[in-house]
Amino acid sequence: MMMPMAPIVQEPRPSEVTNLGGGVVPTGVSDVHLGLTPEGGEPILTGLGPLKSHNKLLIKQKLQTCEILTGCEQENRFTVTGAEGEILYWAKENSGCCDRFACGNIRSFDMSITDQTTNEVMRLFRPLTCQGCCCSALYPHCTQAMTVSVAGETVGTVRERATWWNPVYHVFDSVGNQVLKIRGPSCHFSLCDDVNFQVLDTDGVEVALIAKKWMGCFKETLTDADNFVIDFNEGLLLETKVLIFAATFLIDMMYFEMNN
Numbered sequence: 001m002m003m004p005m006a007p008i009v010q011e012p013r014p015s016e017v018t019n020l021g022g023g024v025v026p027t028g029v030s031d032v033h034l035g036l037t038p039e040g041g042e043p044i045l046t047g048l049g050p051l052k053s054h055n056k057l058l059i060k061q062k063l064q065t066c067e068i069l070t071g072c073e074q075e076n077r078f079t080v081t082g083a084e085g086e087i088l089y090w091a092k093e094n095s096g097c098c099d100r101f102a103c104g105n106i107r108s109f110d111m112s113i114t115d116q117t118t119n120e121v122m123r124l125f126r127p128l129t130c131q132g133c134c135c136s137a138l139y140p141h142c143t144q145a146m147t148v149s150v151a152g153e154t155v156g157t158v159r160e161r162a163t164w165w166n167p168v169y170h171v172f173d174s175v176g177n178q179v180l181k182i183r184g185p186s187c188h189f190s191l192c193d194d195v196n197f198q199v200l201d202t203d204g205v206e207v208a209l210i211a212k213k214w215m216g217c218f219k220e221t222l223t224d225a226d227n228f229v230i231d232f233n234e235g236l237l238l239e240t241k242v243l244i245f246a247a248t249f250l251i252d253m254m255y256f257e258m259n260n
Contacts, residue, residue, distance in 0.1 A: 046115045050088040052238045059228040059248060090114050105257040111249060123149045124246050144254055148246040155239055158247040171243050182247055197251060199244055208232045208244050226256045
């Protein structure tokens with residue numbers, strides 16, 4: 001009889017990883033599952049399996065003591081959980097200290113998304129690009145963008161669309177076809193309320209909702225740590241979920257990160 005699997009509640013140390021049965025296995029495991037379901041119907045909890053099987057994700061940015069005390073921007077770290085609070089992924093920004101100090105929220109960075117076995121399942125890259133109406137007029141050559149890769153292969157791009165009012169993003173697949181449009185509110189600050197970004201398909205039908213959660217006056221004022229909730233409609237393709245998930249980090253960096 002198979003024993004019930006205990007949820008993983010903390011990030012494994014680099015020297016060891018927690019396997020799906022609660023034990024410890026060595027690092028260097030190269031098998032990355034891409035959301036397939038094994039015999040018996042049990043969802044895979046590594047690779048992109050959790051993203052395929054969950055229709056609600058909570059992205060929580062970690063508070064960093066050094067950043068709070070000094071005001072110096074640190075590399076962002078996030079925990080991604082399911083609706084029940086089970087940890088699915090960790091996300092870690094990789095950027096230079098000078099970039100964070102000099103360029104603020106328009107800085108270049110890449111972000112590694114790792115699963116419960118500390119294997120990288122997704123990588124996001126955002127180049128340094130100016131931000132503002134003048135640059136937006138040069139679309140698509142001078143607007144914010146993020147490239148999304150899985151297993152070293154590009155699966156799509158999220159690109160800011162030039163607008164004068166509401167923030168808009170166009171989402172393209174690996175061959176450059178637009179598959180989604182993300183539209184935010186005209187004001188991305190809402191006192192005591194959430195800020196919602198609608199995700200629409202090419203027919204204008206809402207397929208997901210990205211919500212930046214209000215965390216209270218204290219946290220909103222003194223930190224730039226943000227929490228997001230993504231609600232996916234039933235039946236979305238895994239590739240579509242990957243692109244929506246990635247777009248959340250670009251939205252966070254553009255609209256909710258403080259410039260020191």
